[in-house]
Amino acid sequence: MRYTYLWLMQLVTGVLIAILLGIHMVMQHLEDILRFFGVNLNDPASWQSMIERSREVIWAGIYIALLAVVLYHALNGLRNVILELTPSAKTERVVTRTIIAFGIIVFVWASYVPIALLSR
């Protein structure tokens, strides 16, 4: 049932990307729409606003969660594409291990930034 869980996670991460990316887009790039509803964020794309956001745990959490779900969704999708084009047990082993290692390295490296900003 391992593959069933992998596929289910692909669906769940797809939905989570839509939610988390939606929050990011609305809060930072669709401020005109928010202003229409009476919410004023005071230029969320400016450097000062970004630094202020980075000191909030909830924003750091949202970005780390977005990073994790995007990495899973993209790398699992890439793995599926590679395995479809070069199907063999050996390829599957090599591709799976390489992609897991690559995902962990990118996650640790990229999540360091919000954590470091949070601890300033």
Next chain:
Amino acid sequence: MDTQKIEQITLRVQRYNPEKGGKPHFQEFTVPSSKGMTVLNGLIYIKENLDSTIAFRTSCRMAICGSCGMLINNYPHLACHTQIEEFHSDSLTIKPLPNFHIIKDLVVDLTPFFEIHKAIKPYILRNDLEEMENPTVEYAQSHQAFESFLQFTYCIKCGICVSACPTSASDKLFHGPQALAQCYRYCADDRDDGEQERFPVVGTDHGVWHCHLAGACSESCPKGVDPALAIQLLKRRLVSRTLRLGKKELPATTAPPPAQAKPKIPFPEFTVKQAK
């Protein structure tokens, strides 16, 4: 002028014999055609009158055996179920089914196709082996339960869905729509208990989870089966079993065989005197 066009049809048939080597090439045959004539009739005419070395499979000539699947004008059809006049053309191109190895001319190797079909155990599996081997009762199946999988029982294993499937074209280990649809057909049968044996076979990277839902299988099936639907239903069934969600289906109830339940109807007397 039109009548003359209908009387003659040119069949461009792909020829290839791996034993002799070379590359697949086309050979043209001019065949007399008449109303109602099928592509298979044309091929049989070629074999009987023009070139006896041409190879193709055929058996029932009535779209039941699934032997004569081939690519006619770049679309997979059963040759016995496809009339020449359907194409409104004076030339037809006939090739073997794609996604299979060619044995000779229009004959493809269906061995891997049937190996996968066998692997999903396409028969009723039950836990009570003794009852299966020596049945004492019958399973009473409701019409609703029967109709939930009825259309998938119409599969004739012709391989046309696999030849149309884009995933089968790129992934040589993909189980293909036919085997996956048959897996669903037996899992959905309430007389069956074999999910635990079939799910490890189909719930893999090259099984049900690799279907892209292109729908070409359902589009091309000559018997009107919808394998794409079966695959989606199989995915739902796999997920609900894995997460232990959904209602538990009640197994088919048992009933005594009709012979025991009803009195035997006496054999009627002969109305015509038998000669002594």
